[in-house]
Amino acid sequence: MCGSTSPSPSAVSNPHPSSLAASVSLDTLRQHYDAVFLTYGASLDRPLGIPGEDTLLNVLSARTFVSWYNGHPYHSGLLSPPSLDLSKLDHATVIGQGNVALDVARILVKGVDALKPFDVPEPVLAALAQSRIRHVDIVGRRGPLQLAATTKELREMLNLPGVALATSSDDAALLDAAAAQVDAHPAMDGARAKKRALGLLRAGSKTLAADAARTWSLRFLRSPLELLPAGGDGAGAAAHAPGALEGITHPQGVGAVRYAHNELVSSSSSSGSDPSHASARATSTTSTSATSLVFKSVGYRSIGLPGVPFDERRGTVRNDGQGRVVAREGGEHVSGLYTSGWLARGPTGVVATTMFDAFAAADVVAGDLVAARAAGGGFAVEERPPLDARALEGSSGRRVVSWEDWEVIDRVERERGQALGKLREKVTSVDEMLALLH
Ligand code: NAP
Numbered sequence: 001m002c003g004s005t006s007p008s009p010s011a012v013s014n015p016h017p018s019s020l021a022a023s024v025s026l027d028t029l030r031q032h033y034d035a036v037f038l039t040y041g042a043s044l045d046r047p048l049g050i051p052g053e054d055t056l057l058n059v060l061s062a063r064t065f066v067s068w069y070n071g072h073p074y075h076s077g078l079l080s081p082p083s084l085d086l087s088k089l090d091h092a093t094v095i096g097q098g099n100v101a102l103d104v105a106r107i108l109v110k111g112v113d114a115l116k117p118f119d120v121p122e123p124v125l126a127a128l129a130q131s132r133i134r135h136v137d138i139v140g141r142r143g144p145l146q147l148a149a150t151t152k153e154l155r156e157m158l159n160l161p162g163v164a165l166a167t168s169s170d171d172a173a174l175l176d177a178a179a180a181q182v183d184a185h186p187a188m189d190g191a192r193a194k195k196r197a198l199g200l201l202r203a204g205s206k207t208l209a210a211d212a213a214r215t216w217s218l219r220f221l222r223s224p225l226e227l228l229p230a231g232g233d234g235a236g237a238a239a240h241a242p243g244a245l246e247g248i249t250h251p252q253g254v255g256a257v258r259y260a261h262n263e264l265v266s267s268s269s270s271s272g273s274d275p276s277h278a279s280a281r282a283t284s285t286t287s288t289s290a291t292s293l294v295f296k297s298v299g300y301r302s303i304g305l306p307g308v309p310f311d312e313r314r315g316t317v318r319n320d321g322q323g324r325v326v327a328r329e330g331g332e333h334v335s336g337l338y339t340s341g342w343l344a345r346g347p348t349g350v351v352a353t354t355m356f357d358a359f360a361a362a363d364v365v366a367g368d369l370v371a372a373r374a375a376g377g378g379f380a381v382e383e384r385p386p387l388d389a390r391a392l393e394g395s396s397g398r399r400v401v402s403w404e405d406w407e408v409i410d411r412v413e414r415e416r417g418q419a420l421g422k423l424r425e426k427v428t429s430v431d432e433m434l435a436l437l438h
Contacts, residue, residue, distance in 0.1 A: 022396035024387070026307060030336055032387045035365045038308065038317055038325070038339040039358070042300035042347040048095060052227030052241030053296070056254040058084060059227055062094065062104045062297035069107050069128075071121040071426035073433075086131035089292040093257055095224055096297035097140035098148035099350075102157060104295050105136040109163045109214040119417065119424045133293065135166070136216040139257075141223045141280040143264055144178035144198060145188075150350075151197045157216065158205045164212035165205040174220050175202050181275050188276045222259040223282060227294060230255025254294050261285040300347035309334065319344050323361030324368075338365055405437050412436055 029036045045061040053059060060078075067075035078084060092108055094101040107115070112129045120128075140147065158165060167175070179198045182191055201218065209215050226241050229252035242252060264278040302317070304310030309318035309327050317339040320326050325337040340361040341354045349357075389400040409427060417424035427433050 022398035026305060032384055034384065035336055035338055038343055039341050040343060042302040042342040044301040044303060045296060046299045046301055048224060048296050048298060050224055050226055055242045055244060056227050056229055057251050058253045058292060059294045062100050062295045063300060065104055065295060069120055069124045071428045073428055073430045076428035086127055086133060090132050090134050091291045092133050092136045092293040093291040094136060094138045094295045094297050097138055097218065098297060099150060099153050101138050101297040102149045102153045104297060105138055105216050106157055108133045108136050109216055110160055111162065117422050119426060121426050121428055134214050137219050138216060139219045139222050141262055143220045144175050145181060145194060145276045147197065151193055154197055154200055158200055162207055162213040164207045164209040164215045166209045166215040166217050171220055185275060188274045221262040223262055223280060224257050225260050226258045227254050228256045228258060256288050256290045257294065258286060258288045302343045314346055316346050317343050323364045399434055409433050409436055
């Protein structure tokens, strides 16, 4: 989509331009519709900002990996050589301890047989079947009380057959100390959920590490300082991360992560006395841990659109908290423009949270429509013809995909899945999707 007014600083074009996509400007949409909803989510990763992140092989964003195993067409080639070869890697590290980090770890340790009945594409299952990953470290900069992952997802990990949580004595002591803190501060934010999660983690997984095919760990109070290439000292790592040029001329795989060990300090906010809001502060202690694959899973970020008010700090379209886009904080509604979901609120919350946002925002639009009509102005649906898809096809030379078209693709995916004894087999190329519609 492109607009005619000045771009916001973070406004960038689609990060995955497709030769098959046609652009419709926001101005064009607004000419045809009384209300336009911006709900395109958060499609960028937050970077770590450390050496080696962009210059070493086998360092990737959790978002890319999640897109790959979900069959997203733009990422379906991720594990085609020479990108990433799971058959040559044995240890993965996920930076960040949210639910996305857990999703990545679960796919790596779960085992292909358990994934087969669902909708994981066959090429992904084939790559995972070759994987030699045996252990996944999930690393957080803060402690167990600040774990972003939720109880349900932790429980699922702990119950995976043949998979064990391996907890070091240091991290077990941190879990114990966190449980004592919840008991000492029963009014802390989310105390009950934290107590449940800590109880589960202290009890550990059903499978013991010694009997497990694969293991995972939650490691606390560590911030990555640098990613180091494989093949140097005894820990399997060279002394420094390659620079940009070296990364191109001598591509090397990641071999280790150097961490700063952190301590927790009270946050400066009004909730400073609540230990669950403590911040991480680096100490002078550092350590290096060998690994062969690193995932960055420290959150997502939305893209701004040219001409749409964007809050750079929060990474959201500026809005009044109810879905109306506003030009500035506390300012006037940009008539006819609405937003919802992660683009409106930031990248937090589960699917249900986003659904309820959408229901509430739809109510707001309906209310605005009724109010505008009562006032005798504003919305005038009947005077605006909807965008003519056929005319758009003619002018862009592209195929417009309708809801009915989507249903055709959906049916094919289900039929292919049924033939394979699974929920669905996804079509992972846009060309093939379009070919199904002719
Ligand atoms: P998240 O929940 O915000 O977790 C981000 C993690 O990255 C936190 O552990 C955070 O630590 C850490 N982090 C942030 N910046 C960092 C840095 N510079 N260095 C080191 N660590 C850093 O984000 P997410 O995992 O991407 O998930 C996004 C949302 O989707 C969440 O609301 C999540 O619950 C939801 N989701 C739900 C499901 C599900 O329901 N199954 C699945 C996937 C995602 P701090 O806490 O210290 O900032």
